Amino acid sequence: MRSRITPLALLGAVTLTLTLVSCSSSAPESTDDAGATGDGHGAVAGAAEVAEPQLALTAISPDGGVSHLDLLDESTTDLGQIGAPSAMTTDGRYLFAETAEGIDIVDSGVWTWDHVDHFHYYRADPRLVGVVDGAGPTAVATTNLSTTGGTGIFFEDSGDAVLLDTEALSKGEVKERFRLEGDPHHGLVVPVGSFALVSVADDGVGTKVVGHTSDGEPAGVEAECLNPAGTVATRVGAVIGCEGGALLASVEGDQLIIEEIPYPRGTTAPRAMHFDNREGRPTVAALAGDKGIWMLDTRERAWTFLPAPTSLVHVTAVDDEDDSTLALAADGRVLVLDNAGAVIAETEPLVSDSLAAGASPTLIADQQRAYLSAPAEKRLYEIDYSDGARIARTFDTTAEPMFVAETGR
Structure with missing residues (x-):
């Protein structure tokens, strides 16, 4: 059994960033100007489009040293130094490392753009992007797209909810789309298309998630979610774990939709x-x-x-x-x-x-x-x-x- 929570009101039309655009199913061997590929293909200026995925293992050592093992030629490159990490989240391109300063961001410089029926592959120079300031343990939520949309960060000790501009990250910039103040708790900021769900607490315990536009304005959508913990992006939508099951968030047209998927009865x-x-x-x-x-x-x-x-x-x-x-x-x-x-x-x-x-x-x-x-x-x-x-x-x-x-x- 499932139930659907539909929008109460939307503040305006919002374009779904995951909308597919038509493109050729065959990728060129390479190009000097990936930006010429156009929007919707995952390209950024200065990156080369290549014929196969540029798979690698990017690792962080206890002292913050970052290394990059190319799985194609088995070469290893040192990318530099960040703060000593205590946790890490990735979307398949960026590494979001929790440090004493907040979140240190590493750009591996390699990514895949998923068009469902085919893929585009890119390589650019890896780099250390910068730090998102914040206090305490963090929860990071990503999407499957590394050049558009948002990346959510929740700082447990302060209650700050941050949505990063992922397109800006692809250009080497740390840009916050919004930073909302809230009560300290174990919470989440989960990007969903052009929206984000932010957990809200009562007496230090998360009780629900509330929808916001990418600019931080209320989207008129909310759902109960006691003790939110755990999130992952899928082809269908974003999953959020709750005490009684999970929420599945997606975008249909210009509407943010949240569905409840309770655990089996008994x-x-x-x-x-x-x-x-x-x-x-x-x-x-x-x-x-x-x-x-x-x-x-x-x-x-x-x-x-x-x-x-x-x-x-x-x-x-x-x-x-x-x-x-x-x-x-x-x-x-x-x-x-x-x-x-x-x-x-x-x-x-x-x-x-x-x-x-x-x-x-x-x-x-x-x-x-x-x-x-x-x-x-x-x-x-x-x-x-x-x-x-x-x-x-x-x-x-x-x-x-x-x-x-x-x-x-």
Whole structure:
């Protein structure tokens, strides 16, 4: 069962930034002026359009050193130094690292523009973009587009809700579309097309999300969401985790739409707190505490609970033809699970030292490979999850890869 919360009032027509525009399905081998491609293709001046995705692993060490491993030629480049990170979020191009100053932003210089039926691939010079000032733990929410729209940042200690201009980021500028003051709480700012949802608190606890235009004006839309935690962008819309289930936010025409997807009636499993998936795909996965795995199909607006085959520390939905899910076990193994939660392939323990040391290995899935960081082991793994979880490549690192993003996707 699902319910829909429709707009109460809109302050004016707002153009949906995710509207598709017509374009050729074949990308040129390269171009010196990517800006000539025109709006809607993910191009920016000074970037080259290339024939294949420029996949890389961009990593941040405990002291803030940033490195970039090119997965095509296996070369490594040092990108510079930021503040010591305590957390990191990525959209597949930018790394948003939480530091003592706020959010440090790294531009990997590689990205993919998804036109659903085909893609455009770009390469530009990587750079350290700048810092968004703020206090306390942060929650960062991105979209699947790295040259348009917004990026949301919520600062828990101050209650400040910030929407960054992602197009400005693509030009090397840190520009805030809005900064709204609110009550300190564990909150979210979630970009949705030309809008953003901002959590609101009562006595330090988030109780609902309220829609705003990209300029920070009220959009006349809100939905109850007790203790909001966890968000991810999918092809269908933005998912927001709540105490009783999830919200799915999207834009239809010029209207912001929020749908409620409650947990199955009678469920006793813990709620989802952190969602992950192969970028942009409609299905997302989350741990249900230590009880199992929550799978959310945003197309069907339906939850599925899978029993955990062993103790797990992270899961991500591959959302392929086999409905595979990848999981990192507490003993350091990477597991490939079928749609019933059974193990169909597994690696040897790869990150047991990292887990024992309290580090947080990163597990990432793309269409063909999975990537696993091993901070304590100073290693990065490439895993072919469709071929018996075979270790395809291993990369040793000189510094501890505390946080890692697969960029160029």
